[in-house]
Amino acid sequence: MAAMNILLSGIVGSTAYGLAREGSDVDRLGMFAAPTEDFHGLHRPKESHVTTAPDSTLHEAAKWCRLALGGNPTVMELVWLPDDLYEVRTPLGDELIGIRASLLSAKRVRDAYLGYATQQFKRLYDRGDGSFSADTRKRTEKHARHLRRLCHQGYELYATGKLTIRVDDPQEYFEFGEEVAADAMAALPMLQQYETAFDETRSALPEQPDEAPAEAWLRRVRTHYYTEGGRS
Known part of the structure:
Protein backbone atom coordinates (compact mmCIF):
# COMPACT_ATOMS: atom_id res chain seq x y z
CA MET A 1 0.00 0.00 0.00
CA ALA A 2 2.83 2.40 0.78
CA ALA A 3 3.98 2.54 -2.85
CA MET A 4 0.55 3.40 -4.20
CA ASN A 5 -0.99 6.81 -4.76
CA ILE A 6 -3.57 6.42 -2.01
CA LEU A 7 -6.01 9.32 -1.97
CA LEU A 8 -8.30 8.27 0.85
CA SER A 9 -8.49 5.28 3.18
CA GLY A 10 -9.95 4.35 6.51
CA ILE A 11 -11.33 1.71 8.83
CA VAL A 12 -14.74 0.35 7.86
CA GLY A 13 -16.80 -2.71 8.77
CA SER A 14 -17.84 -3.68 12.29
CA THR A 15 -15.29 -1.36 13.92
CA ALA A 16 -16.74 1.62 12.07
CA TYR A 17 -20.34 0.61 12.82
CA GLY A 18 -19.66 0.18 16.53
CA LEU A 19 -20.43 -3.54 16.27
CA ALA A 20 -16.93 -4.94 16.81
CA ARG A 21 -16.30 -7.42 19.59
CA GLU A 22 -13.17 -9.09 20.83
CA GLY A 23 -11.60 -10.96 17.95
CA SER A 24 -13.41 -8.99 15.24
CA ASP A 25 -11.43 -8.33 12.08
CA VAL A 26 -10.38 -4.78 11.30
CA ASP A 27 -11.43 -3.99 7.72
CA ARG A 28 -9.91 -1.21 5.68
CA LEU A 29 -11.20 0.44 2.52
CA GLY A 30 -9.39 2.91 0.34
CA MET A 31 -8.99 4.51 -3.04
CA PHE A 32 -5.86 5.03 -5.10
CA ALA A 33 -4.90 6.74 -8.34
CA ALA A 34 -3.07 4.71 -10.95
CA PRO A 35 -0.38 6.79 -12.71
CA THR A 36 -2.06 8.41 -15.69
CA GLU A 37 0.59 7.21 -18.14
CA ASP A 38 -0.37 3.62 -17.26
CA PHE A 39 -3.65 4.13 -19.10
CA HIS A 40 -1.82 4.83 -22.37
CA GLY A 41 -0.53 1.32 -22.94
CA LEU A 42 -2.00 -1.88 -24.27
CA HIS A 43 -3.23 -3.09 -20.90
CA ARG A 44 -5.16 -0.99 -18.40
CA PRO A 45 -3.89 -0.88 -14.81
CA LYS A 46 -5.43 -3.13 -12.20
CA GLU A 47 -8.56 -1.55 -10.75
CA SER A 48 -8.72 -3.23 -7.35
CA HIS A 49 -6.30 -4.67 -4.82
CA VAL A 50 -7.75 -6.95 -2.16
CA THR A 51 -5.77 -8.55 0.65
CA THR A 52 -6.52 -10.61 3.75
CA ALA A 53 -4.53 -10.52 6.97
CA PRO A 54 -4.86 -7.58 7.02
CA ASP A 55 -8.28 -7.24 5.40
CA SER A 56 -7.97 -4.40 2.93
CA THR A 57 -9.67 -3.34 -0.29
CA LEU A 58 -8.34 -0.57 -2.51
CA HIS A 59 -10.20 0.60 -5.63
CA GLU A 60 -8.73 2.72 -8.39
CA ALA A 61 -10.31 6.18 -8.46
CA ALA A 62 -12.40 5.66 -11.61
CA LYS A 63 -13.76 2.32 -10.45
CA TRP A 64 -14.61 3.77 -7.04
CA CYS A 65 -16.55 6.60 -8.68
CA ARG A 66 -18.49 4.20 -10.91
CA LEU A 67 -19.44 2.04 -7.94
CA ALA A 68 -20.43 5.04 -5.84
CA LEU A 69 -22.56 6.52 -8.63
CA GLY A 70 -24.35 3.16 -8.75
CA GLY A 71 -25.23 3.46 -5.06
CA ASN A 72 -22.88 0.71 -3.86
CA PRO A 73 -23.24 0.69 -0.05
CA THR A 74 -19.76 -0.63 0.66
CA VAL A 75 -17.75 1.96 -1.27
CA MET A 76 -20.09 4.80 -0.25
CA GLU A 77 -18.98 4.45 3.37
CA LEU A 78 -15.52 5.75 2.50
CA VAL A 79 -16.69 9.36 2.08
CA TRP A 80 -18.95 9.37 5.17
CA LEU A 81 -16.60 8.03 7.84
CA PRO A 82 -16.17 9.84 11.15
CA ASP A 83 -12.91 11.80 11.11
CA ASP A 84 -11.20 9.50 13.61
CA LEU A 85 -11.56 6.50 11.29
CA TYR A 86 -9.59 7.96 8.37
CA GLU A 87 -6.00 6.73 8.13
CA VAL A 88 -5.06 8.54 4.90
CA ARG A 89 -6.56 11.84 3.77
CA THR A 90 -5.13 13.88 0.92
CA PRO A 91 -6.35 17.14 -0.64
CA LEU A 92 -7.86 15.18 -3.54
CA GLY A 93 -9.51 12.81 -1.09
CA ASP A 94 -11.00 15.74 0.80
CA GLU A 95 -12.30 17.14 -2.48
CA LEU A 96 -14.14 13.90 -3.07
CA ILE A 97 -15.69 14.02 0.39
CA GLY A 98 -16.83 17.52 -0.48
CA ILE A 99 -18.81 16.31 -3.54
CA ARG A 100 -20.22 13.13 -1.98
CA ALA A 101 -23.82 14.32 -2.14
CA SER A 102 -23.63 14.68 -5.92
CA LEU A 103 -22.96 10.94 -6.23
CA LEU A 104 -26.36 10.01 -4.81
CA SER A 105 -29.73 9.34 -6.41
CA THR A 201 -41.21 8.45 1.89
CA ARG A 202 -40.36 11.26 -0.46
CA SER A 203 -36.62 11.08 -0.96
CA ALA A 204 -34.29 14.01 -0.34
CA LEU A 205 -32.21 12.75 -3.26
CA PRO A 206 -32.56 13.56 -6.97
CA GLU A 207 -33.75 10.94 -9.43
CA GLN A 208 -30.32 10.77 -11.07
CA PRO A 209 -26.83 11.43 -9.69
CA ASP A 210 -24.89 14.41 -10.98
CA GLU A 211 -21.88 12.89 -12.73
CA ALA A 212 -20.28 16.23 -13.62
CA PRO A 213 -18.51 16.86 -10.26
CA ALA A 214 -17.11 13.31 -10.22
CA GLU A 215 -15.97 13.64 -13.83
CA ALA A 216 -14.23 16.95 -13.08
CA TRP A 217 -12.64 15.50 -9.94
CA LEU A 218 -11.35 12.44 -11.79
CA ARG A 219 -9.81 14.62 -14.48
CA ARG A 220 -8.00 16.60 -11.76
CA VAL A 221 -6.68 13.30 -10.42
CA ARG A 222 -5.46 12.27 -13.88
CA THR A 223 -3.77 15.65 -14.38
CA HIS A 224 -2.07 15.46 -10.98
CA TYR A 225 -0.62 12.01 -11.68
CA TYR A 226 0.20 12.59 -15.37
CA THR A 227 3.88 13.42 -15.02
CA GLU A 228 6.66 11.48 -13.34
CA GLY A 229 6.61 14.09 -10.61
CA GLY A 230 2.99 13.22 -9.93
CA ARG A 231 3.89 9.71 -8.77
CA SER A 232 4.19 8.97 -5.08
Whole structure:
Protein backbone atom coordinates (compact mmCIF):
# COMPACT_ATOMS: atom_id res chain seq x y z
CA MET A 1 0.00 0.00 0.00
CA ALA A 2 2.83 2.40 0.78
CA ALA A 3 3.98 2.54 -2.85
CA MET A 4 0.55 3.40 -4.20
CA ASN A 5 -0.99 6.81 -4.76
CA ILE A 6 -3.57 6.42 -2.01
CA LEU A 7 -6.01 9.32 -1.97
CA LEU A 8 -8.30 8.27 0.85
CA SER A 9 -8.49 5.28 3.18
CA GLY A 10 -9.95 4.35 6.51
CA ILE A 11 -11.33 1.71 8.83
CA VAL A 12 -14.74 0.35 7.86
CA GLY A 13 -16.80 -2.71 8.77
CA SER A 14 -17.84 -3.68 12.29
CA THR A 15 -15.29 -1.36 13.92
CA ALA A 16 -16.74 1.62 12.07
CA TYR A 17 -20.34 0.61 12.82
CA GLY A 18 -19.66 0.18 16.53
CA LEU A 19 -20.43 -3.54 16.27
CA ALA A 20 -16.93 -4.94 16.81
CA ARG A 21 -16.30 -7.42 19.59
CA GLU A 22 -13.17 -9.09 20.83
CA GLY A 23 -11.60 -10.96 17.95
CA SER A 24 -13.41 -8.99 15.24
CA ASP A 25 -11.43 -8.33 12.08
CA VAL A 26 -10.38 -4.78 11.30
CA ASP A 27 -11.43 -3.99 7.72
CA ARG A 28 -9.91 -1.21 5.68
CA LEU A 29 -11.20 0.44 2.52
CA GLY A 30 -9.39 2.91 0.34
CA MET A 31 -8.99 4.51 -3.04
CA PHE A 32 -5.86 5.03 -5.10
CA ALA A 33 -4.90 6.74 -8.34
CA ALA A 34 -3.07 4.71 -10.95
CA PRO A 35 -0.38 6.79 -12.71
CA THR A 36 -2.06 8.41 -15.69
CA GLU A 37 0.59 7.21 -18.14
CA ASP A 38 -0.37 3.62 -17.26
CA PHE A 39 -3.65 4.13 -19.10
CA HIS A 40 -1.82 4.83 -22.37
CA GLY A 41 -0.53 1.32 -22.94
CA LEU A 42 -2.00 -1.88 -24.27
CA HIS A 43 -3.23 -3.09 -20.90
CA ARG A 44 -5.16 -0.99 -18.40
CA PRO A 45 -3.89 -0.88 -14.81
CA LYS A 46 -5.43 -3.13 -12.20
CA GLU A 47 -8.56 -1.55 -10.75
CA SER A 48 -8.72 -3.23 -7.35
CA HIS A 49 -6.30 -4.67 -4.82
CA VAL A 50 -7.75 -6.95 -2.16
CA THR A 51 -5.77 -8.55 0.65
CA THR A 52 -6.52 -10.61 3.75
CA ALA A 53 -4.53 -10.52 6.97
CA PRO A 54 -4.86 -7.58 7.02
CA ASP A 55 -8.28 -7.24 5.40
CA SER A 56 -7.97 -4.40 2.93
CA THR A 57 -9.67 -3.34 -0.29
CA LEU A 58 -8.34 -0.57 -2.51
CA HIS A 59 -10.20 0.60 -5.63
CA GLU A 60 -8.73 2.72 -8.39
CA ALA A 61 -10.31 6.18 -8.46
CA ALA A 62 -12.40 5.66 -11.61
CA LYS A 63 -13.76 2.32 -10.45
CA TRP A 64 -14.61 3.77 -7.04
CA CYS A 65 -16.55 6.60 -8.68
CA ARG A 66 -18.49 4.20 -10.91
CA LEU A 67 -19.44 2.04 -7.94
CA ALA A 68 -20.43 5.04 -5.84
CA LEU A 69 -22.56 6.52 -8.63
CA GLY A 70 -24.35 3.16 -8.75
CA GLY A 71 -25.23 3.46 -5.06
CA ASN A 72 -22.88 0.71 -3.86
CA PRO A 73 -23.24 0.69 -0.05
CA THR A 74 -19.76 -0.63 0.66
CA VAL A 75 -17.75 1.96 -1.27
CA MET A 76 -20.09 4.80 -0.25
CA GLU A 77 -18.98 4.45 3.37
CA LEU A 78 -15.52 5.75 2.50
CA VAL A 79 -16.69 9.36 2.08
CA TRP A 80 -18.95 9.37 5.17
CA LEU A 81 -16.60 8.03 7.84
CA PRO A 82 -16.17 9.84 11.15
CA ASP A 83 -12.91 11.80 11.11
CA ASP A 84 -11.20 9.50 13.61
CA LEU A 85 -11.56 6.50 11.29
CA TYR A 86 -9.59 7.96 8.37
CA GLU A 87 -6.00 6.73 8.13
CA VAL A 88 -5.06 8.54 4.90
CA ARG A 89 -6.56 11.84 3.77
CA THR A 90 -5.13 13.88 0.92
CA PRO A 91 -6.35 17.14 -0.64
CA LEU A 92 -7.86 15.18 -3.54
CA GLY A 93 -9.51 12.81 -1.09
CA ASP A 94 -11.00 15.74 0.80
CA GLU A 95 -12.30 17.14 -2.48
CA LEU A 96 -14.14 13.90 -3.07
CA ILE A 97 -15.69 14.02 0.39
CA GLY A 98 -16.83 17.52 -0.48
CA ILE A 99 -18.81 16.31 -3.54
CA ARG A 100 -20.22 13.13 -1.98
CA ALA A 101 -23.82 14.32 -2.14
CA SER A 102 -23.63 14.68 -5.92
CA LEU A 103 -22.96 10.94 -6.23
CA LEU A 104 -26.36 10.01 -4.81
CA SER A 105 -29.73 9.34 -6.41
CA ALA A 106 -33.00 8.09 -4.96
CA LYS A 107 -33.56 5.04 -7.14
CA ARG A 108 -29.98 3.80 -7.06
CA VAL A 109 -29.74 4.13 -3.28
CA ARG A 110 -33.05 2.35 -2.78
CA ASP A 111 -32.24 -0.42 -5.22
CA ALA A 112 -28.71 -0.95 -3.90
CA TYR A 113 -29.39 -0.94 -0.18
CA LEU A 114 -32.68 -2.84 -0.29
CA GLY A 115 -31.24 -5.17 -2.90
CA TYR A 116 -28.26 -6.03 -0.70
CA ALA A 117 -30.55 -6.46 2.31
CA THR A 118 -32.83 -8.79 0.36
CA GLN A 119 -29.81 -10.86 -0.69
CA GLN A 120 -28.79 -11.12 2.95
CA PHE A 121 -32.27 -12.30 3.90
CA LYS A 122 -32.21 -14.98 1.19
CA ARG A 123 -28.87 -16.24 2.47
CA LEU A 124 -30.27 -16.41 5.99
CA TYR A 125 -33.42 -18.19 4.87
CA ASP A 126 -31.50 -20.72 2.79
CA ARG A 127 -29.54 -21.82 5.85
CA GLY A 128 -32.61 -23.48 7.32
CA ASP A 129 -34.06 -23.75 10.79
CA GLY A 130 -31.09 -22.70 12.92
CA SER A 131 -29.84 -26.21 13.68
CA PHE A 132 -26.27 -25.64 12.54
CA SER A 133 -22.78 -25.36 14.01
CA ALA A 134 -21.64 -22.65 16.39
CA ASP A 135 -19.45 -21.07 13.69
CA THR A 136 -22.34 -20.98 11.23
CA ARG A 137 -24.55 -19.45 13.91
CA LYS A 138 -22.01 -16.68 14.46
CA ARG A 139 -21.89 -15.96 10.73
CA THR A 140 -25.68 -15.98 10.59
CA GLU A 141 -25.90 -13.49 13.44
CA LYS A 142 -23.36 -11.28 11.67
CA HIS A 143 -25.30 -11.40 8.39
CA ALA A 144 -28.51 -10.54 10.25
CA ARG A 145 -26.85 -7.49 11.80
CA HIS A 146 -25.61 -6.57 8.33
CA LEU A 147 -29.16 -6.82 6.96
CA ARG A 148 -30.54 -4.55 9.69
CA ARG A 149 -27.78 -1.99 9.20
CA LEU A 150 -28.25 -1.89 5.43
CA CYS A 151 -31.96 -1.22 5.85
CA HIS A 152 -31.43 1.51 8.43
CA GLN A 153 -28.56 3.28 6.68
CA GLY A 154 -30.13 2.98 3.25
CA TYR A 155 -33.38 4.49 4.44
CA GLU A 156 -31.56 7.30 6.25
CA LEU A 157 -29.58 8.12 3.11
CA TYR A 158 -32.73 7.96 0.97
CA ALA A 159 -34.80 10.12 3.31
CA THR A 160 -32.23 12.71 4.43
CA GLY A 161 -29.35 12.62 1.94
CA LYS A 162 -26.93 11.87 4.79
CA LEU A 163 -25.29 8.68 6.01
CA THR A 164 -24.44 7.90 9.63
CA ILE A 165 -21.86 5.14 9.88
CA ARG A 166 -22.02 4.31 13.61
CA VAL A 167 -25.24 2.67 14.74
CA ASP A 168 -27.18 4.20 17.62
CA ASP A 169 -27.78 1.10 19.72
CA PRO A 170 -25.36 -1.78 19.03
CA GLN A 171 -27.12 -4.05 21.53
CA GLU A 172 -30.31 -3.97 19.47
CA TYR A 173 -28.31 -5.31 16.52
CA PHE A 174 -26.82 -8.14 18.53
CA GLU A 175 -30.22 -9.13 19.90
CA PHE A 176 -31.64 -9.04 16.39
CA GLY A 177 -28.82 -11.27 15.17
CA GLU A 178 -29.52 -13.85 17.86
CA GLU A 179 -33.24 -13.83 17.09
CA VAL A 180 -32.69 -14.32 13.38
CA ALA A 181 -30.11 -17.05 13.96
CA ALA A 182 -32.84 -18.99 15.78
CA ASP A 183 -35.45 -18.30 13.10
CA ALA A 184 -34.54 -16.63 9.80
CA MET A 185 -38.15 -15.58 9.23
CA ALA A 186 -37.79 -13.19 12.18
CA ALA A 187 -36.00 -10.84 9.77
CA LEU A 188 -38.88 -10.66 7.31
CA PRO A 189 -41.14 -8.17 9.20
CA MET A 190 -38.26 -5.71 9.52
CA LEU A 191 -37.39 -6.02 5.85
CA GLN A 192 -41.04 -5.48 4.88
CA GLN A 193 -41.24 -2.49 7.24
CA TYR A 194 -38.36 -0.78 5.48
CA GLU A 195 -39.72 -1.60 2.04
CA THR A 196 -42.93 0.16 3.04
CA ALA A 197 -41.01 3.09 4.51
CA PHE A 198 -39.09 3.56 1.26
CA ASP A 199 -42.33 3.42 -0.73
CA GLU A 200 -44.08 5.98 1.48
CA THR A 201 -41.21 8.45 1.89
CA ARG A 202 -40.36 11.26 -0.46
CA SER A 203 -36.62 11.08 -0.96
CA ALA A 204 -34.29 14.01 -0.34
CA LEU A 205 -32.21 12.75 -3.26
CA PRO A 206 -32.56 13.56 -6.97
CA GLU A 207 -33.75 10.94 -9.43
CA GLN A 208 -30.32 10.77 -11.07
CA PRO A 209 -26.83 11.43 -9.69
CA ASP A 210 -24.89 14.41 -10.98
CA GLU A 211 -21.88 12.89 -12.73
CA ALA A 212 -20.28 16.23 -13.62
CA PRO A 213 -18.51 16.86 -10.26
CA ALA A 214 -17.11 13.31 -10.22
CA GLU A 215 -15.97 13.64 -13.83
CA ALA A 216 -14.23 16.95 -13.08
CA TRP A 217 -12.64 15.50 -9.94
CA LEU A 218 -11.35 12.44 -11.79
CA ARG A 219 -9.81 14.62 -14.48
CA ARG A 220 -8.00 16.60 -11.76
CA VAL A 221 -6.68 13.30 -10.42
CA ARG A 222 -5.46 12.27 -13.88
CA THR A 223 -3.77 15.65 -14.38
CA HIS A 224 -2.07 15.46 -10.98
CA TYR A 225 -0.62 12.01 -11.68
CA TYR A 226 0.20 12.59 -15.37
CA THR A 227 3.88 13.42 -15.02
CA GLU A 228 6.66 11.48 -13.34
CA GLY A 229 6.61 14.09 -10.61
CA GLY A 230 2.99 13.22 -9.93
CA ARG A 231 3.89 9.71 -8.77
CA SER A 232 4.19 8.97 -5.08
